[in-house]
Amino acid sequence: MAKSGKVAIVTGSATGLGASCAIDLAERGWNVAINYTKSKKEADETYEAVKAKGVEAILVQADMGQDADCKKLAAETLKKWDRIDGLVNNAGTTKFQNQGDLDGVTPEDFDRILRVNVTGPYMMSRAVFPTMKKQWEEKQERGSIVNISSIAGVMGVGSSIPYACSKGALNTLTLTLARWFSPSARVNTVCPGFIQTRWLLGGMGEENYNKLKQSQEQTAPLRQAGTPEQMAEAVMFFLTSASNITGEFLIVDAGIHLASLPMKAR
Template identity: 75%
Template sequence: MAKQKGKVAIVTGSATGLGAAAAVQLADLGWNIVVNYTRSKAEAEETLAAVTAKGVEAILVQADVGEDADCRKLVAAATAKWGRVDGVINNAGTTKFQQQGDLDGVQAEDFERINRVNVVGPYQLSRAVFPVMKKQWEEKGERGSIVNISSIAGVMGVGSSIPYMCSKGALNTLTLALAKWLAPAVRVNTVCPGFIQSRWLLGGMGEDGYAKAKAYQETSTPLRQAGTTDQMAEAAVFFLTSASNVTGEFMMVDSGMHLGGLPMRGR
């Protein structure tokens, strides 16, 4: 991809994992970055150092995207520093791991908490940044870009828990709505990762469950590989920076898992 020096992105949940990888990849393209965290300050500082090592500027902002005031704080911090926001990756998310069939394993409060971060958060941040992007479009003809990080859980009905699946399905619908409502000033797209090799999944699934899921990815998906945070971030960065005529689209990054079982072959 061509260098895009001077553009500004807010990447939520960028202390670790996909968010951190996306922040570094954007910095490699010349973007200045708002690195965001809720609790993981030490890891967020590591991301900040990795970003600035690319020769761009970055700031660190603690914010809970489930709080509207914090979403507005993220946008205000970016505009105070650089006077613009060109892109947002709504990556921050949460879940509660639930055993399949254990309907008592989650309660209404779990739905509310997960939905607040995974759906309301992206909505609030998109709403907060829209006036800035709209102004840039009207005055300079520069279109903004928002990328939501969803999951194949919202498409296939598989995942860590039913509240998580529902939240990602709702996030996909939010993408469609915002792609219409924020046009033509802003493009809105979604990446739907499958299994990701990550500390987050390992902690939630446990060593045995994680190993089985990883083995399935490596033996039973069309591409026979378990996805990495860098691969997921590549898709998000593509949507944010390069897909200039694409909006309201979903990209499943899951080694082809959504295609179902493999055909019988002699290999």
């Protein structure tokens, strides 16, 4: 793949969906700023995988729940390449908690999850927007921002109540930013369902993870459990291809949101 000269930041890109997005962008010739908070070893591996595609990369440790760190990530990307064309707001957190256990969720849980999952994408988008605006005004080159939400933000179910609330709020943030960032940048959201990741396995435990995976494979209309690579395909659609789309959500869950509705024999 020939180098495109374009630059993207992918937050939380040490593992899972973030890593898949970084590698997919590199395969398309994009230079990539890889971000991590704690997973240095895995981030190094993603960095090497991106570099192996023949593009440039930087590795930046930054906490997406901190405004100063969001600004640092944008500044280091600009220092390296003097442009930012894309942003994938992938970094997120949760508390794995039975939604029926209302006493198991504290105000501190809400504060932490909302800060990383909602305020973080806002702060990161704010940090890159002046550059995207300048590129649009000077070169008619439009930026693209993709937020990683969740089916939890659409259906109201997920790893915890704060998590579902945060993803619903992220969907609303997408609409707001899409209005205010136009025409300089497009802003869209991907809402994954079940994804086969180490993060989900670690949070749920092996037994519950395997049960959910099996259920997905048996009940989803497409009869499959999603992979990070499949989710990255949807992100790439919004980030690199959908030039006339902004303010939209795309559910990527093998059709599981349809499973409770009557369906034709299959």
